[in-house]
Amino acid sequence: MSRSSHHERGDIGARFPKVDGAGKADGSGVYTDDLAFPRMLHAKLLRSPHAHARILNIDVSAAERLPGVIATLVGAEMPAKYGVIPWTHDEQALATDHVRFIGDEVACVAALDERTAEEALRLIRVDYEPLPALLSAEEALAHPEIKVNEKAKVGNITKEVKLEFGPVDEAIATAAAITRERYQYAGSTHAPIEPHCAVARVDGDGNLTVWSSTQIPHYVHRELARVLGLPPARVRVIQPLLGGAFGGKSDPFSLEFCVAKLALKTGRPVKILFTREEVFYAHRGRHPMAMDVTVALDAGGRISAVDNKILIDGGAYASFGLVTAYYAGQLLTGPYRFGTYRFDSKRMYTNKPPCGPKRGHGSVQPRFAFEVALDEAAEKLGIDPIEVRRRNFIGEDVETVNGQRITSNGFLKCLELVEQASGWKERHGKLGPGRGLGVAGSMYISGTAYPVYPNEMPQSGVLVKLDRSGRVAVFSGASDIGQGVNTLLCQIAAEELGCDPREVTVVAADTDLTPVDMGAYSSRVTFMNGLAAREACEKLARKLKAAASVRVGDEIELELGTVRGPRGSISFAEACQLAEAAEGAPLSATGGYRTQKLGGNYRGGTIGASPAYSFTAHVAEVEVDEETGIWKVTRIWAAHDCGKALNPTLVEGQIEGSVYMGAAEAQMEEMVYGKQGLLFGPSLLDYKIPTSLDTPLIDALIVESHDPNGPYGAKEAGEGPLHPAIPAIANAIHDACGIRLRELPFYPQRVLQLLQARVPGQERRTAC
Amino acid sequence: MLTLPRLQLHRPGSVREAVELLASKPNARVLAGGTDIVPNLKHGIYETEHLIALRGLSSELRYVRRDGGRDGDSIRLGALCTIDQLSKDPDVLQSLPALADACRQIAGPQLRKMGTLGGNLCLDTRCVYINQSYFWRSALGFCLKKDGTACHVVAQGLRCVAAASNDTAPVLLALGASVRIVGPRGERVVPLADFYLHDGIHNTVLEPDELLVEAAVPLPAARLKQAFFKLRTRAAIDYSAINLAVALAVSPAGLVTALRLCVSALAARPALINRLQDLVGQPADLHLAEELGRRAQKQCKPLTNIGVDPAYRREILPVLVRRTVLRAIAS
Ligand SMILES: Cc1cc2nc3c(=O)[nH]c(=O)nc-3n(C[C@H](O)[C@H](O)[C@H](O)COP(=O)(O)OP(=O)(O)OC[C@H]3O[C@@H](n4cnc5c(N)ncnc54)[C@H](O)[C@@H]3O)c2cc1C
Numbered sequence A: 001m002s003r004s005s006h007h008e009r010g011d012i013g014a015r016f017p018k019v020d021g022a023g024k025a026d027g028s029g030v031y032t033d034d035l036a037f038p039r040m041l042h043a044k045l046l047r048s049p050h051a052h053a054r055i056l057n058i059d060v061s062a063a064e065r066l067p068g069v070i071a072t073l074v075g076a077e078m079p080a081k082y083g084v085i086p087w088t089h090d091e092q093a094l095a096t097d098h099v100r101f102i103g104d105e106v107a108c109v110a111a112l113d114e115r116t117a118e119e120a121l122r123l124i125r126v127d128y129e130p131l132p133a134l135l136s137a138e139e140a141l142a143h144p145e146i147k148v149n150e151k152a153k154v155g156n157i158t159k160e161v162k163l164e165f166g167p168v169d170e171a172i173a174t175a176a177a178i179t180r181e182r183y184q185y186a187g188s189t190h191a192p193i194e195p196h197c198a199v200a201r202v203d204g205d206g207n208l209t210v211w212s213s214t215q216i217p218h219y220v221h222r223e224l225a226r227v228l229g230l231p232p233a234r235v236r237v238i239q240p241l242l243g244g245a246f247g248g249k250s251d252p253f254s255l256e257f258c259v260a261k262l263a264l265k266t267g268r269p270v271k272i273l274f275t276r277e278e279v280f281y282a283h284r285g286r287h288p289m290a291m292d293v294t295v296a297l298d299a300g301g302r303i304s305a306v307d308n309k310i311l312i313d314g315g316a317y318a319s320f321g322l323v324t325a326y327y328a329g330q331l332l333t334g335p336y337r338f339g340t341y342r343f344d345s346k347r348m349y350t351n352k353p354p355c356g357p358k359r360g361h362g363s364v365q366p367r368f369a370f371e372v373a374l375d376e377a378a379e380k381l382g383i384d385p386i387e388v389r390r391r392n393f394i395g396e397d398v399e400t401v402n403g404q405r406i407t408s409n410g411f412l413k414c415l416e417l418v419e420q421a422s423g424w425k426e427r428h429g430k431l432g433p434g435r436g437l438g439v440a441g442s443m444y445i446s447g448t449a450y451p452v453y454p455n456e457m458p459q460s461g462v463l464v465k466l467d468r469s470g471r472v473a474v475f476s477g478a479s480d481i482g483q484g485v486n487t488l489l490c491q492i493a494a495e496e497l498g499c500d501p502r503e504v505t506v507v508a509a510d511t512d513l514t515p516v517d518m519g520a521y522s523s524r525v526t527f528m529n530g531l532a533a534r535e536a537c538e539k540l541a542r543k544l545k546a547a548a549s550v551r552v553g554d555e556i557e558l559e560l561g562t563v564r565g566p567r568g569s570i571s572f573a574e575a576c577q578l579a580e581a582a583e584g585a586p587l588s589a590t591g592g593y594r595t596q597k598l599g600g601n602y603r604g605g606t607i608g609a610s611p612a613y614s615f616t617a618h619v620a621e622v623e624v625d626e627e628t629g630i631w632k633v634t635r636i637w638a639a640h641d642c643g644k645a646l647n648p649t650l651v652e653g654q655i656e657g658s659v660y661m662g663a664a665e666a667q668m669e670e671m672v673y674g675k676q677g678l679l680f681g682p683s684l685l686d687y688k689i690p691t692s693l694d695t696p697l698i699d700a701l702i703v704e705s706h707d708p709n710g711p712y713g714a715k716e717a718g719e720g721p722l723h724p725a726i727p728a729i730a731n732a733i734h735d736a737c738g739i740r741l742r743e744l745p746f747y748p749q750r751v752l753q754l755l756q757a758r759v760p761g762q763e764r765r766t767a768c
Numbered sequence B: 001m002l003t004l005p006r007l008q009l010h011r012p013g014s015v016r017e018a019v020e021l022l023a024s025k026p027n028a029r030v031l032a033g034g035t036d037i038v039p040n041l042k043h044g045i046y047e048t049e050h051l052i053a054l055r056g057l058s059s060e061l062r063y064v065r066r067d068g069g070r071d072g073d074s075i076r077l078g079a080l081c082t083i084d085q086l087s088k089d090p091d092v093l094q095s096l097p098a099l100a101d102a103c104r105q106i107a108g109p110q111l112r113k114m115g116t117l118g119g120n121l122c123l124d125t126r127c128v129y130i131n132q133s134y135f136w137r138s139a140l141g142f143c144l145k146k147d148g149t150a151c152h153v154v155a156q157g158l159r160c161v162a163a164a165s166n167d168t169a170p171v172l173l174a175l176g177a178s179v180r181i182v183g184p185r186g187e188r189v190v191p192l193a194d195f196y197l198h199d200g201i202h203n204t205v206l207e208p209d210e211l212l213v214e215a216a217v218p219l220p221a222a223r224l225k226q227a228f229f230k231l232r233t234r235a236a237i238d239y240s241a242i243n244l245a246v247a248l249a250v251s252p253a254g255l256v257t258a259l260r261l262c263v264s265a266l267a268a269r270p271a272l273i274n275r276l277q278d279l280v281g282q283p284a285d286l287h288l289a290e291e292l293g294r295r296a297q298k299q300c301k302p303l304t305n306i307g308v309d310p311a312y313r314r315e316i317l318p319v320l321v322r323r324t325v326l327r328a329i330a331s
């Protein structure tokens, strides 16, 4: 099939253009901040200047007197605690008595314009009693007597997970080669181009609507109703077009509660748009982790044991932290077979902006540590880095050491592609001084069997309705956060119903109108929402075919607006009319994704247990300036097994975006804090994310393993392809100049220090 | 979004009108391209109610001109030339290639189209502790430069050492440029080497009611071997973590006859490296380049005012100088 005809058809596998692409490019797309209503107020949040303090008193009277101020809000007006995970409700929209990081929300002002609201903030008087602040996971561990967050049962531990699979110590004792090192991952954040924004409005009947730049409208719906004490049926959450999220918009946030409460208080629409600085305080980015990793290989180069002790710096609130503590250990057990495995991961509360899920939630850090450690161990045995990964391949239709079921697995193919494309055999270890190649592999989930709150209802739902005109309307709860699910829904409708994908309306992420989907996280959307959509469309296709067969005969084919049978063809619209007549009622159908029972039979065994796993391999090429430590990643070949590319253009986009983000974390991204716990430079000038000029050439290579359970064989592509970037770069720098980087980011000064500490003869890694 | 303070915008149509406005409006400030002053206003760094926008002076102050003056030929650059324009101007490319190179590396494409030469030369000094929001600065504790009494860079420091961060300054200093200034008391020409002061709060000799209207480079510059280098984390957008410019004249025998080296993004005053006279007469070679690296390192003390490790910046400075000097020699 040629590229252009695929493009026109827009069914599964086509390079169909993103349905919201044009609006994003030409400015006509409507983001949350583009919404405006008559009499709308603008609100601003007052934030704590202390990393840790008791609030003794809040006085808003002077702010209220400022002309143009319409209302103020303090925590006591909605003190209920919330959080995305029901077991760790530990946040308040506005702190009532305890602030836990610099930037924690304390009060809110609604005014006629933003500037007046900002001026009013300076008139609010808050009396604080400062408390000692705990600014690292180590400090939080050392000082259980200082409580960052009362939710912690023991000291400052959000969650500790200890699991052991097989006799790890025995395997280590008999290993042929061992790496035992400490790896450190700096925290990083998502930096989506669109800052968080929310708008609330209350109608004449007392129904509340909140538009929010969220990737979890359903959880926002639940938490809003709970915290505001409203019946959920009176609350509607709508997610407009979104300008990037990457996990940074998958918690309920203070601004959503504040606009809602202020709209209820004033009877006027209210908007809050975060400044860029506030986006940094909202954070929920990648956790800093310190990982003491042991990797043991037997004489044949097989991984006989992996042991990982992980200390996680969580920040002031739990967010998804309970899951983070699990993912950090549970998601490492592929694409290689581990003989034995043990991890002990501890997430600590600290007095910093809360960490959460960032693309590749929980598993990017341990993956970096492990893939570098594996390289180090293989080198001791003189095994080529690609060979050691091939030799340890876990296979298809197998169970991992921690009881996860792997179905399709295209990892070997991924390795083969990057090996060939990079010219590995001819070039690895032979590029001359200061240049090198490195490899790494990884595995990631396509959703998880663990619903965030326990329930028996489907995790994702879709309703499809057919109109007499031939227009198809898909009502889907799923959040398109740029990954392109709305486009895929059009393609699935085209594939199943034979309609023109351009004649599909997608109504998405509106809790009044669309069935529930849990949200855009854990790479679950295409898999789960895709299956739900296919189920709904299949039901309708059966009705269409039955009705059309009267006219065109049996053995019907549905394709791009035409219904063809042995006795002729009719248009898609005609088929809809026949089917509606036959039904005697409007045509619609629903589909759902029902959670499967998966995972190991132990506490936490379902967390990280996925209906299908994606696999990735990268080879990175670097150049290191040995006099200055300045290095550059020039090219990354990334092969990703996404099961089936429902839309190759979207898959390539996800691979490229992931590689970019991973390479960024290796190069320069870090949330740096001063002694007081103040985030250093919360702006896109001081917090460095690479520009296009700092980005390597990316070769996005698609591998299709056709998963038996995914929609049309598809798995995920949004997060997995990030993982190998960082270790592949670290391993490439080793190939280039013989140093081992174990701490992120790989700042030039760190590189230079290691270069200077080299012993003679260590300048280059010896080619295997 | 961060909001601007309440301001009145004035739009003079001539240099004379602009200077009158500056003199009559209390605490008035000049707005050229606005790429520096607007973020600073949003951060609450200035107490001002009046902005004097220079756009209406474009026909007067946007030019690249060669002419013969008292001291021989020179190239004159109007203060409202945009950075983008200077990076592409044929005369600049030919006679002042290091300046074009510096301009190409300033900020990003959009900012270069807005930003002006005058704004760059008068760019406010920068410090990681001052170029932040009011909230952030309040949480840290305000500093000498605005609202506070202490310095976070130099403990017990009595003078602000925020860093000169403009990339055209070191090149124009190395090329021996001067600037023309117009004020209510008339006009004056100041060598760029005397234009900057050691004070991060106000690092130029400009009076509040004066306008910088032109930079002039004596044209022997066109015959100088020159090069610019900028160290930064990212290949675009970022301000310099160190910038340096070198200009040298070399005799047909390959001996240095004149030499200037400027290293900036250190503290408030972009300054030439001192005491290089003894190198005149030496061969322009690797040895010279290394010697310049050593001297620069001795005279330069990077500080924590910039978010790139000062010890590292100091450590690699000799390498950067050596390479830049060699590039100039080879040019
Ligand atoms: C993200 C970002 C990155 C940047 N990166 C760089 C960089 O890498 N290198 C660099 O050098 N700069 C950088 N800049 C700063 C800026 O864009 C340039 O320096 C630009 O040339 C400033 O010119 P302007 O006309 O916009 O100045 P304005 O903002 O208009 O003015 C700057 C200052 O100079 C004063 N002023 C302006 N013109 C005159 C005049 N004629 N007479 C007297 N006073 C005057 C103003 O009052 C103000 O105090 C960056 C800015 C941003 C926002």
Ligand code: SF4
Pocket: B126, B127, B128, B129, B130, B143, B144, B145, B146, B150, B151, B152, B153, B154, B159, B160, B161, B162, B200, B305
């Ligand atoms: S150098 Fe000191 S006084 Fe100047 S801006 Fe920085 S912290 Fe403030």
